[in-house]
Amino acid sequence: MHPRLAEEWEAIVAEYPDARHEASPERVMLTLTLVPGIYNRDTTAIAVLIPAGYRAAGPDGFLVLNGFGFADGETFPAGDAAGMGLPGWQAVSFHMFDASGNSTWRPTADPKRGDNLVGYLNSVESFLARRCN
Numbered sequence: 001m002h003p004r005l006a007e008e009w010e011a012i013v014a015e016y017p018d019a020r021h022e023a024s025p026e027r028v029m030l031t032l033t034l035v036p037g038i039y040n041r042d043t044t045a046i047a048v049l050i051p052a053g054y055r056a057a058g059p060d061g062f063l064v065l066n067g068f069g070f071a072d073g074e075t076f077p078a079g080d081a082a083g084m085g086l087p088g089w090q091a092v093s094f095h096m097f098d099a100s101g102n103s104t105w106r107p108t109a110d111p112k113r114g115d116n117l118v119g120y121l122n123s124v125e126s127f128l129a130r131r132c133n
Contacts, residue, residue, distance in 0.1 A: 002026060004055040007111045008118065015118050025085045026050045027063075028117065035129050039076075040069045046124065047089065048117065058096050058105035058115065062124050063089040094124060 001009070001021055005028070012019050012028065019030040029047045036042060047063040066088050069076045078090035096105040096115070108114030 002050050002054055004111065005050055005117065008116050011112070011116070011118050012121070016121060022047070027086075028121075030121070032125055032128060037071055038130070039128075040067075040071050040073075044068055044128075047086070048120065048124070049084065050117075055107040055111075055116075058103070058107070059094075059117070059120050061094045062092050064092060066090055094127060096120070096123070 005021070005026075009021070016030045019028055021027075022029055027047045027049045029045060031043050031045050033043050034041065045065055048059050049061075049063070051057040051060060063081050063084075063086060064076070064078060068078070068090060076090070076092075078092045081087070081089040081091040084091060096103060098104050105115050107116065
């Protein structure tokens with residue numbers, strides 16, 4: 001497990017009890033409960049790849065299983081993640097940027113201060129709580 005991820009793991013599991021670590025590619029996987037009526041399911045598995053430069057480099061997006069989509073049948077904005085070593089998954093571009101395109105990812109040496117994976121996962125959850133196309 002990436003050393004910074006190990007420092008954050010207790011907080012991740014406290015917030016997301018079913019979170020699990022997977023290797024090759026290194027990622028955190030968990031299940032999110034979704035707002036009814038927006039998507040074609042009530043819960044979804046997600047994965048977040050841990051970049052080699054993590055903590056300085058923030059996550060570059062998240063993944064959902066193939067078949068994830070909007071309840072009305074419209075395609076969810078995601079691309080095939082097979083090239084990332086995760087066949088059966090779709091990659092969603094989700095970055096911590098401001099309106100000018102500058103990174104807002106601000107980690108600190110203390111994983112309980114500044115940006116961390118719990119905050120990123122909270123942001124993914126908020127993103128999925130509304131129609132995002």
